[in-house]
Amino acid sequence: MMDPCAHCEEMMQPYLDHVLTDEEMVEAEAHLAECEKCRRRYRFEESLRVYVRKAADEQMSDELRVKLASLRIPLE
Numbered sequence: 294m295m296d297p298c299a300h301c302e303e304m305m306q307p308y309l310d311h312v313l314t315d316e317e318m319v320e321a322e323a324h325l326a327e328c329e330k331c332r333r334r335y336r337f338e339e340s341l342r343v344y345v346r347k348a349a350d351e352q353m354s355d356e357l358r359v360k361l362a363s364l365r366i367p368l369e
């Protein structure tokens with residue numbers, strides 16, 4: 294049996310991209326509803342995306358670039 298949190302983590306990026314099937318979407322949401330850890334991770338990933346999108350709109354400063362690099366989150 295697969296670790297549900299690992300499975301949820303795998304679905305996190307496609308979930309945020311809205312490219313999951315309805316079935317996977319329900320699965321991910323069900324897990325997020327019951328798992329505090331994944332919920333926190335989801336909120337972090339979500340806010341990071343908003344932050345990155347905003348930063349891309351403005352001119353990205355060197356300081357911000359360094360900050361993002363230090364987060365070591367794979368960005369697509």
Ligand SMILES: [Zn+2]
Pocket residue numbers: 297298299301324328329330331
């Ligand atoms: Zn979990």
